Amino acid sequence: MTIKGESGMYRGDAAEYAGNVALGNHQASDETVETNPAAEAAQASKLRVQDLSLWYGDTQALFDVNLDIPEREVTALIGPSGCGKSSFLRCINRMNDLVPNVTIRGDISLDAESIYDPSVDVVQLRSHVGMVFQKPNPFPKSVYENIAYAPRLHGLVSSRAELDDLVEKSLKRAGLWREVSDRLDAPGTALSGGQQQRLCIARAIAVDPDVILMDEPASALDPLATATIEELIDELKAHYTIVIVTHNLQQAARVSGYTAFFHMGYVIEYNDTTTLFTTPYEQKTEDYITGRYG
Amino acid sequence: MKLKGTVNDPRMQRRYRAEKRFRLYAMSAVLLALAFLIVFFADIISQGYSAFYRTEVQATINYNDRVEMGDYRAAVSDEIRTVVSRGMLRNLPREVRDNPDLKGTSETSWMPVKGEIDQYRKGHVDSLDEELLASVQRLDEAGRLGFAPNWAFFTNGDSKLPELAGIGAAVVGSVYLLGITLIVAFPIGVMTAIYLEEFASDNWLTQTIEVNINNLAAVPSIIFGLLGLAVFINFFGVPRSSALAGGLTIGLMTLPIIIISTRAALRAVPDPVRMGAFAMGCTRWQVVRDHVLPVSLPGILTGTIIGLAQAMGETAPLILVGLIAYIQAPPTDITSAATVLPAQVFTWAGMPQTAFAEKASAGIIVLLTVLLSMNAAAVFMRRRLERRW
Ligand SMILES: Nc1ncnc2c1ncn2[C@@H]1O[C@H](COP(=O)(O)OP(=O)(O)OP(=O)(O)O)[C@@H](O)[C@H]1O
Numbered sequence: 075m076t077i078k079g080e081s082g083m084y085r086g087d088a089a090e091y092a093g094n095v096a097l098g099n100h101q102a103s104d105e106t107v108e109t110n111p112a113a114e115a116a117q118a119s120k121l122r123v124q125d126l127s128l129w130y131g132d133t134q135a136l137f138d139v140n141l142d143i144p145e146r147e148v149t150a151l152i153g154p155s156g157c158g159k160s161s162f163l164r165c166i167n168r169m170n171d172l173v174p175n176v177t178i179r180g181d182i183s184l185d186a187e188s189i190y191d192p193s194v195d196v197v198q199l200r201s202h203v204g205m206v207f208q209k210p211n212p213f214p215k216s217v218y219e220n221i222a223y224a225p226r227l228h229g230l231v232s233s234r235a236e237l238d239d240l241v242e243k244s245l246k247r248a249g250l251w252r253e254v255s256d257r258l259d260a261p262g263t264a265l266s267g268g269q270q271q272r273l274c275i276a277r278a279i280a281v282d283p284d285v286i287l288m289d290e291p292a293s294a295l296d297p298l299a300t301a302t303i304e305e306l307i308d309e310l311k312a313h314y315t316i317v318i319v320t321h322n323l324q325q326a327a328r329v330s331g332y333t334a335f336f337h338m339g340y341v342i343e344y345n346d347t348t349t350l351f352t353t354p355y356e357q358k359t360e361d362y363i364t365g366r367y368g
Numbered sequence: 369m370k371l372k373g374t375v376n377d378p379r380m381q382r383r384y385r386a387e388k389r390f391r392l393y394a395m396s397a398v399l400l401a402l403a404f405l406i407v408f409f410a411d412i413i414s415q416g417y418s419a420f421y422r423t424e425v426q427a428t429i430n431y432n433d434r435v436e437m438g439d440y441r442a443a444v445s446d447e448i449r450t451v452v453s454r455g456m457l458r459n460l461p462r463e464v465r466d467n468p469d470l471k472g473t474s475e476t477s478w479m480p481v482k483g484e485i486d487q488y489r490k491g492h493v494d495s496l497d498e499e500l501l502a503s504v505q506r507l508d509e510a511g512r513l514g515f516a517p518n519w520a521f522f523t524n525g526d527s528k529l530p531e532l533a534g535i536g537a538a539v540v541g542s543v544y545l546l547g548i549t550l551i552v553a554f555p556i557g558v559m560t561a562i563y564l565e566e567f568a569s570d571n572w573l574t575q576t577i578e579v580n581i582n583n584l585a586a587v588p589s590i591i592f593g594l595l596g597l598a599v600f601i602n603f604f605g606v607p608r609s610s611a612l613a614g615g616l617t618i619g620l621m622t623l624p625i626i627i628i629s630t631r632a633a634l635r636a637v638p639d640p641v642r643m644g645a646f647a648m649g650c651t652r653w654q655v656v657r658d659h660v661l662p663v664s665l666p667g668i669l670t671g672t673i674i675g676l677a678q679a680m681g682e683t684a685p686l687i688l689v690g691l692i693a694y695i696q697a698p699p700t701d702i703t704s705a706a707t708v709l710p711a712q713v714f715t716w717a718g719m720p721q722t723a724f725a726e727k728a729s730a731g732i733i734v735l736l737t738v739l740l741s742m743n744a745a746a747v748f749m750r751r752r753l754e755r756r757w
Pocket residue numbers: 130135153154155156157158159160161162173
């Protein structure tokens with residue numbers, strides 16, 4: 075599949091849009107309230123998750139998740155450990171395909187195209203949806219090769235000069251160029267933890283994806299490196315749709331425009347971040363964000 | 369806090385004593401092993417080193433008519449004839465016939481002496497036929513006997529005459545055999561390991577295969593010999609005694625070693641690397657080729673070298689497939705009769721003459737040197753390639 079190049083057509087203003095989504099997303103408690111954003115707003119979302127359920131063997135880990143994730147925004151996923159955030163994230167780039175015995179129902183569409191359609195090429199999908207992991211996992215190759223690998227793999231460059239440019243551009247965009255420009259040949263694993271994580275981000279953006287998924291990208295880093303990553307995320311949202319899982323609520327509040335609260339496999343509440351953190355609609359959300367449990 | 373007084377506390381002292389005792393045990397174990405090793409090496413070397421030089425006699429060879437007719441004994445004086453190795457004279461008639469220019473000339477050169485004289489001069493035997501002894505003493509006094517490096521030991525094939533026997537043919541046989549073993553076992557072993565480790569899902573079938581591969585590695589090597597005999601020679605008609613028959617048999621034996629070490633090397637590559645690659649849109653094969661194999665290559669090669677070193681020293685299964693034959697000339701191809709180094713050592717060790725015992729020890733020295741270098745190469749390679757990441 076060629077996931078369509080035309081970007082989503084979201085035109086409305088963010089607050090109004092988020093309001094719609096939020097209202098439509100209490101199904102965990104209100105049972106079957108249809109997601110009822112206007113047809114227009116539905117089109118605007120980059121990722122549209124519909125009635126997504128997931129089982130590991132016989133154990134259900136996600137229950138009827140409905141989310142509309144807006145384009146060029148940061149959407150945070152929060153919730154207590156084991157509530158299914160990572161499982162959900164892995165559905166978006168179909169990494170769950172690699173886990174044996176996984177059953178998935180429902181659908182996710184990227185730019186209104188179903189990613190679970192049998193005709194979808196997973197390789198192609200993953201070149202549109204990049205992922206950054208909790209623990210930095212640079213390839214055991216040089217810094218340069220770490221970035222250059224995927225563009226070459228997907229045939230995005232035609233010459234060495236073009237590739238050099240792309241490597242430089244990606245490293246610059248990830249805020250790493252200044253630190254590594256003179257050691258592009260050094261092994262990626264020789265960088266510091268924070269640098270490695272930014273290298274992984276640079277690696278993800280080198281193929282110019284539409285969406286970047288981040289699973290607790292800063293949880294293995296010290297506060298300073300975390301701040302750097304957060305600034306980076308803030309800059310990246312001008313170009314990419316970012317979905318980030320975090321246990322750090324302040325971080326979610328700082329970097330994200332929208333936040334979804336997961337609990338035991340359900341999305342309890344989904345709203346713009348300010349609203350969710352200041353005036354949560356659900357009791358469980360309030361309990362969680364005030365630290366009463368989780 | 370009570371930090372200082374405890375040193376004299378009986379309980380602490382008991383702990384220290386136990387610690388000391390354990391270290392002593394461990395150290396003595398190491399020393400004992402080391403001592404065995406040193407005794408073993410010293411013994412082998414002291415018995416074998418003398419095979420690397422030999423006694424030679426300065427002889428004048430006359431290429432006369434009688435030699436051309438076939439009477440090679442006429443080529444040297446009676447005295448020389450009693451001491452020089454028969455094998456050196458046998459070829460003279462043909463040499464003259466092939467090269468008529470030689471006719472009527474004479475030539476003085478150093479030639480190996482009979483095995484028993486060589487052994488006597490090296491002090492390995494203390495008696496010699498009286499007449500022979502007289503000749504030897506006379507020649508010795510005339511300065512016509514001397515020691516010289518025995519290069520022929522490395523180039524000659526086996527011989528009934530110990531002074532002419534060498535490991536040349538066996539070394540070529542071993543090289544052929546290892547080549548075939550490598551060609552058979554390396555690709556199949558690595559591919560199998562990659563499939564089991566990276567592609568196959570974890571079900572009863574793969575688990576059964578895994579258990580059986582581990583069992584295969586523990587099967588006594590002689591069983592592989594029987595298998596090789598039954599399958600390759602009797603069923604497929606591979607020539608008996610050939611490097612091909614031996615290589616296939618040993619290849620089968622090396623296979624599980626390579627599979628197991630390759631799987632261990634693949635497993636050592638952290639999973640997050642694979643996940644990262646998958647998330648970049650790699651197919652499974654691309655993940656393996658571009659990210660897993662480069663990292664695990666040193667481990668795979670090390671395992672392969674160790675497997676080959678083991679194959680190199682293997683004797684029992686090769687005796688069953690006939691690689692123990694009396695081979696005078698190196699095999700010309702993989703289907704002609706061959707022998708291998710350890711089998712050659714085995715043959716010599718069974719000979720009654722002391723000269724062959726010396727050869728056997730020298731063969732072991734060569735074998736051990738090769739094996740140690742192979743293992744050193746494995747260690748070196750691992751260090752060299754692994755340090756990069
Ligand atoms: N590969 C797997 N096989 C079986 N069960 C799994 C697997 N991965 C996750 N689970 C289960 O699914 C549930 C959700 O896990 P998930 O990793 O998505 O939680 P999470 O919200 O990311 O937690 P955390 O914040 O601790 O990372 C958990 O109960 C977990 O045990």
